[in-house]
Amino acid sequence: MKYVDEYRDPERARRLAESIRRLVTRPWSIMEICGGQTHSILRFAIDEMLPKELTLIHGPGCPVCVTPIEILDKALAIAARPEVTFCSFGDMLRVPGSGKDLLTVKSEGGDVRIVYSPMDALRLARENPDREVVFFAVGFETTAPANAMAVAQAARLGLRNFTLLVSHVLVPPAITAIMESPQCRVEGFLAAGHVCTVMGTAEYERLAERFRVPIVVTGFEPLDILHGIQMCVRQLEEGRAEVENPYARSVRAEGNPAARRQVFDVFEVSPRKWRGIGEIPASGLRLRPEYAAFDAETRFGVAHLAADEPAECIAGEILQGLKKPHECPAFGLRCTPEHPLGAPMVSSEGACAAYYRYRRG
Amino acid sequence: MSQEFCFACPRPLDQQETIQLAHGGGGRLMQRLIEGLFVPAFAGGAPRGPLHDSSVVEVREGRLAFTTDTFVVDPIFFPGGDIGKLAVCGTVNDLAMSGAVARWLSAGFILEEGFPIESLCRVVESMQRTAAAAGVQIITGDTKVVDRGKGDGVFINTAGIGLVAPGIEISPDRVRPGDAVLVSGDLGRHGIAIMSVREGLQFEGALDSDCDCLGELVSAICARGAAVHCLRDLTRGGLAAALNEIATAAAVGIEIDESAVPVAPQVAGACEILGLDPLYVPNEGRLVAMVAADAAAAILEIMRAHPAAPQPALVGKVTDTHPGGVELRGGLGGRRILDLLSGEQMPRIC
Numbered sequence: 279m280k281y282v283d284e285y286r287d288p289e290r291a292r293r294l295a296e297s298i299r300r301l302v303t304r305p306w307s308i309m310e311i312c313g314g315q316t317h318s319i320l321r322f323a324i325d326e327m328l329p330k331e332l333t334l335i336h337g338p339g340c341p342v343c344v345t346p347i348e349i350l351d352k353a354l355a356i357a358a359r360p361e362v363t364f365c366s367f368g369d370m371l372r373v374p375g376s377g378k379d380l381l382t383v384k385s386e387g388g389d390v391r392i393v394y395s396p397m398d399a400l401r402l403a404r405e406n407p408d409r410e411v412v413f414f415a416v417g418f419e420t421t422a423p424a425n426a427m428a429v430a431q432a433a434r435l436g437l438r439n440f441t442l443l444v445s446h447v448l449v450p451p452a453i454t455a456i457m458e459s460p461q462c463r464v465e466g467f468l469a470a471g472h473v474c475t476v477m478g479t480a481e482y483e484r485l486a487e488r489f490r491v492p493i494v495v496t497g498f499e500p501l502d503i504l505h506g507i508q509m510c511v512r513q514l515e516e517g518r519a520e521v522e523n524p525y526a527r528s529v530r531a532e533g534n535p536a537a538r539r540q541v542f543d544v545f546e547v548s549p550r551k552w553r554g555i556g557e558i559p560a561s562g563l564r565l566r567p568e569y570a571a572f573d574a575e576t577r578f579g580v581a582h583l584a585a586d587e588p589a590e591c592i593a594g595e596i597l598q599g600l601k602k603p604h605e606c607p608a609f610g611l612r613c614t615p616e617h618p619l620g621a622p623m624v625s626s627e628g629a630c631a632a633y634y635r636y637r638r639g
Numbered sequence: 640m641s642q643e644f645c646f647a648c649p650r651p652l653d654q655q656e657t658i659q660l661a662h663g664g665g666g667r668l669m670q671r672l673i674e675g676l677f678v679p680a681f682a683g684g685a686p687r688g689p690l691h692d693s694s695v696v697e698v699r700e701g702r703l704a705f706t707t708d709t710f711v712v713d714p715i716f717f718p719g720g721d722i723g724k725l726a727v728c729g730t731v732n733d734l735a736m737s738g739a740v741a742r743w744l745s746a747g748f749i750l751e752e753g754f755p756i757e758s759l760c761r762v763v764e765s766m767q768r769t770a771a772a773a774g775v776q777i778i779t780g781d782t783k784v785v786d787r788g789k790g791d792g793v794f795i796n797t798a799g800i801g802l803v804a805p806g807i808e809i810s811p812d813r814v815r816p817g818d819a820v821l822v823s824g825d826l827g828r829h830g831i832a833i834m835s836v837r838e839g840l841q842f843e844g845a846l847d848s849d850c851d852c853l854g855e856l857v858s859a860i861c862a863r864g865a866a867v868h869c870l871r872d873l874t875r876g877g878l879a880a881a882l883n884e885i886a887t888a889a890a891v892g893i894e895i896d897e898s899a900v901p902v903a904p905q906v907a908g909a910c911e912i913l914g915l916d917p918l919y920v921p922n923e924g925r926l927v928a929m930v931a932a933d934a935a936a937a938i939l940e941i942m943r944a945h946p947a948a949p950q951p952a953l954v955g956k957v958t959d960t961h962p963g964g965v966e967l968r969g970g971l972g973g974r975r976i977l978d979l980l981s982g983e984q985m986p987r988i989c
Binding site for chain 2: 282286288291292320321322323324326327394500615634635636637
């Protein structure tokens, strides 16, 4: 397959792994931010190609995994209402809230739909003026532009039956929180390529300088990831802490200004709770006051709902890279994809689910 | 019944263009549906005898295989097939996986009030065409009608009886470490074809479902007799589910070489975009075969000569390590578990 096979070439992968082996002189811990990268690393067994001195820590970049339980409870409450058509990306349907998940609400009669884009939800709202169509706007900087565009279009069309349940989070504040944690073991980062495609690399320059940590903008194919690791290791070995961008086929330093403008026309930066981590200041997005009419939390009166995480789930430690999934006592026993205690066991990008799927036994 | 059989849709059936509750009510309307549509289609206008509560067939001594399956696909008509073709192929294929030659099918229809009779005609005609091509007769059936909103157009159940020739023993029990693992063609076409219609996804190049009857292909393979140990058609859950079921049932390990698994470029591309793994995507006309290693090359040759096996490939082997587990050797050399999924990759497909 063109544009994919070239980045999965076994011979080039072997040569990259070999060059990483030659570079490494001491142990290093590198975090890949994005769940998509975690999935690739386990799917292609990239970690097994690396020298034992290198530890990959799986970061918090899985939107499904970091969506706090109270947002899920809000989603469940809204989806159960008879007048609501609740639209979500497929991955969110099996994430447990305090009690059930969206699939259960669907089986109980809730109108829950899987969509592939917020524009599908917008179309449903236009075609069904008697239904309240709610889109579950989850994700990092990557999904924000399309969600913002859907709201902007709904406003232009004067749609009154379309709202967003917003749970948008941002990568740089999470990196700050990880680096400021006293238990932090991360010495270098692979930044998420698609996030930088939208946002550019300026924020990462500041982080690299402030925490003296190398950050390499990295893609999602095996060669992209190996290349990112190689550049990160070289910086660590040479004592540099810079932002480097080997993923230039997608990322420009200035990002995508049009997409960013769209995002900040509709959303503003706000504090957000992260599942398993807690509230991080200025780490998310919420609708600007002028778009308040599109906020599902106010429309359906669920803003007050609060909930606690299940005590046994160590998602917080997993998402901060303090523990590996198989170090959790519940892993594979009381916590499985069929009966997840926490979100990282649900999403295919979740570190626990990836370990369960590719590494059990 | 000849393969050239053709019948004109007897529309309008009593001036009705859609299915009414009375079409399942046991009265005149139902009788017209049976005599005007099902009998002409399935019995070629000439029933095997007077219509009765059951059909009687003659069998000489030997072994019979018996199976049933229910079909609930959405949409009913999709590129490369429809629910009728699926309902015949599915049951013929299930029989074939025991090495049985399908002979007789039943067809049970659950119709939703308001379902267009013209669509029912198309489905029935497709069943007849598929059955004739597969050399199987539909000899009994049933129709029920449910209230509008309580069904999804049409659901079909088919049960089938097939004959197993002497000397054919195909079962997970016979799978042995060292066996070669073959697939009959490229994977994932049915699932992606259905999805492209249902979700309005457009891909470069047309993509048809692989929906097909595998009876003849299996007969050809079974000419190799005892070397054929186990067959499984790859439906829901794809190759991954079939291999896991066999590994568990036979208490063996299975190793698959990912780069040897044939996947069409459109399917691979769609899977990349949608975050799906083609090894889990449903098929409706593909099988996996566990065969004695020394017969693998000959059986691959037989497959290559057969139109129902468009791209046969040796994809792996049976091992005595990690019994019950399936391991995938990736293109980069790493190994990983190929596990059962906890749910479906996609909502209801077949």
